[in-house]
Amino acid sequence: MSEKEGMLKKERLLTWRQVGPGAQVMTPGTSKKYKSSEWSVRHMNWNPETCIHCLLCWATCPDLCIKVEEGKMAGVDHYYCKGCGICERACPTDPKSLSFEPFDGGKEE
C-alpha cells in the first residue's frame, strides 16, 4: 500500500514559494498516509470464525478502519486502529469476534 508509505514527519517542509496560494490543500484524503495507530498501545484482533458480518463494528468505528469487502467484514486495518475498543463492545457474537491485543505503537515498523 504505497499511499501509506512516507510518514509525513519525514517529508521536507515546503518553502514559501512552494506552498501555493491560500494554504489550499490540493490533494484529497492525504491523511491516509498518517499512521494513526502509532498512538495506540493495543490493537483489535478479529476472529473470522465467529464473525456474523453484521457490520455493527463498521458502523461504530471512529477511525474508519473496519475493512468491508462485498458487504462482509474483512478485518481491522491495523495501520489506523487506535484501539479504542468500541467495536469490541458493539460486537454481538458470543464469544466476541473482536478482542484486544497489546501493540507497541508501531515501533517495530
Add this chain to the structure above:
Amino acid sequence: MAAITLKSAAAMPLKMAPGHKACPGCGLPIICKQAFSQVEDPLVVSVATGCLEIISSGYPVTAWNIPFIHSAFENAAATISGAEATYISLKRRGRIPADKKIKFAALAGDGGTYDIGLQALSGALERGHNFVYICFDNEAYMNTGGQRSGGTPMGSSTTTAPAGKVKAGKLQFKKDLTMICAMHHIPYAAQVAPSRWRDLMKKARKAFDYEGPAFINALSVCPTGWKSDASMGMEITQMAVDSCMFPLFEVENGLVRVTYKPKEKLPVAEYMKHMGRFRHMFKPENAEFLGRIQEAVDERWEWLLLQDRFTRELEAEKKAEKE
C-alpha cells in the same frame, strides 16, 4: 437510493478518510461516516473551527475526500450560504450545468452552533438556503479543553463551570436548540445519536432529501472531555438517549415525532455514573440538585411525548378522513 442497511452504507465511498487525528473513541467521525453514507450526490462541506476541523485539516494533510472550507468559528452557516448562493447564480448563468447536483452541508460543534454560531445559523435557516446543518454536540467547547457551552447539560462539570467546593458544575439548563431551529419553520429538524445508526441514517437521508434548510443535532461522545472509557462510547451515548437527557425526535413540517422511546427509562444517575464530568453529582450535598435535574428531564420528556401523541392523533385523523 438503496435501502438503509449497513451493507449499502459500507459500499458508499468514504467522504472522510482514515488517518485523522481524532481521540480514540471520538463520536465525530462515527457521525460523519453514518450521515454521509446517505448522500449520493456530490457533497461540499463548510466546517466551523472545532474538533472536526482540527482533526481533519492540518496543513498539508487533509482527511477530506470532498471539497471542504473552513473560515471561522461562528460562521459555518453563513459561509455555506454564500457557496449555495453561488451555485444558484452560476447555474442560472449557465456556468454550472443545469443538471449538476451538489449538496451543501455546514458542520459545527455545539460551541459553534448553540452559542457563537447561533446567529449565522438562524439567519441561514430564515433565508431558506438548501443545505443541511449538522451540529456535533459533545456538550462543551471540547477542542479547547472543555469549556462550558449552551449545550452543556445541567450539572456537568466543565473547565469554566467546574464542580468545586461550593459550585456543582453548570447550573443552567441545556438550550433546546433543535426546537429553536424547528421554530424557524424549516422543513426538517431532528436529534440523532450514532448508537442508533438506523435512526441516524434515516434522518440524515430525509434531511439531505428535503429542499430547503434542515438541521440535525447529533450527540457526539467525547471520552476526553466527558472523562469516560473510550470503549464504552456507544453505550454511554445510548444511555444518554435511554435516560431521555438526549431524546431522539424529529420535527417534520412542524409536527414533532419521537422516533425512539426507551423500553425502560433510565434514571439520569445511571447515565451520569459512567462519566467523570458528573462524578460530583453523587456527593450527598448535590442530591437535591440531582433530583431537580431528574425532574427537569422528566418534564421535558413528558412534553415531547405529548407533542408526539398530538402528531400521531393528527395523522390518524387525516388517514381516517381519506378512507
Add this chain to the structure above:
Amino acid sequence: MPTVTEKLKTTKDSNAAMGEAMRQINPDVICAYPITPSTPIMETFAMYLADGEVDTELVAVESEHSAMSACVGAAAAGARVMNATAANGLALMFEILCVASGLRLPLVLGIANRPISSPLNIHGDHYDTYGVREAGWIQLYSENAQETYDNMIQAVRISEHPDVRTPVMVCMDGFQSSHCAENIVIEPDKFVTDFVGTYKPSYTTFLDVDNPTTMGAYDLPNYLFEHKREQHQGLLEAPAVIEAVGKEYGEKTGRPYGFVEEYRLEDAEFAVVAMNATCGTAKDVVDELREEGIKAGLLKVRVYRPFPYEIVAQALKPLKAVACLDRMLPNGAMGGPLFNEVRSALYDFAVKPSVVNYIYGIGGRDLQPKHLRRAFLRLKDIGTSGETGPYVDYLNLRE
C-alpha cells in the same frame, strides 16, 4: 435606471455611483447588510434587482460578519462577489476580512467611510478603513462620485488578477461623498461588461467536486510564516497590476488612474497630502494660494494599501514642507497613518521636507478652505524658520 448605451453625463452621489457600477458589473453574488451611510448602495442595487435589470443572487444576511462570511463562501465557490459596508460593520467583519485575504480570494467591498463607535457617529472619517488596514486588503480611496465609480470597476480587475488574488476595498467619505450629488460620467453598460469580463477563477473552487480541495486548513508554527509570506506576495505584485489596469482604463475612458494624483506639485514648495473628499477642497485652496504667489500643491493618495512609498517620496522630496492630513486621531502613534507612511517613505533621503500632521474632519466635522489656508501658511512659516513645532495639530477643533 435604464440601460446605458453611450457615455452618460448625469448627477449621482457616491452611493448611487457605487450602485450603478455594481449594476453594470452585475456580479454573481452580493451578500450585504445595511449600515449608514452605505445602506443606499444596496438599496439602489436591490431596486435594480427587483426590476430585473440585474440577475445577481442577493443574500440578505443577518449581520456584517455573516455578510463577509457569505462573501468568502461565495468567492471560494468561484463567484464574482461584491459587498458594501461602513464603520462598525467593517469592524464587525474584521475577522473575516483577514480570512478573505488569507484565503487569497478576489472580492470587492465598497466603503462609505465613517468612524467606529463610541461615541456613536454616523457621519464620516477614516477610522474604519484605517482601523482595518492590517487585514491585508488593497485599499483605494476616492475623491468624488466619478472616482468612486471608476475605482469600483477597476477593483474587479485588480482583485481577480491571478498575480494579485487579493480582496479590494473602495473607499469614499460617508455623507460628504456618499450622500452628496456630483457630476459624473457613466460609461456604457457594454464597456463595463467587456472591461471586467466573465469571471474565470484562477484557483480550484469549492464547487469543483471533481477536484476536491481543502480550503482554510490550519497551520502549526511550521507553516504559518510561509503562508503569510506567500500571501504578502500578492500585495507586492499588486502595484504592477494596479498601474496596468489604471492605464488601460484611461486609454478606454479618457480618465487614467495611478497611485497618486499630483496637483500642481511640479514646482511646489509646500504641499498637503490627503485622501478622499478633502482633496477637492484642497485643490481650490491650492489654486487660490498660487494666485497669491505661494507655491502650493496637493498630493492626493489614491492607493493607500499597498502604499506607493517610492512614488510619494519622489513627489515630495524636493519640497520644503509637507502637511499630511489624517482623518483619524493618532491613537498613540507619533501621528496619523498618512503622516507615519510619508515620513517613513522620506526617511532615507538626506535632503527632505519637514513633515507635519493635521487631524481633521472627525465625525463629519467640516474642513473649510480657511482651515486649509491656515495649514499652508504654517507650512510657509516652517519653510522660512526651519522650525516645525509640535508634529500633530488639529483643524477646526474647538480648543
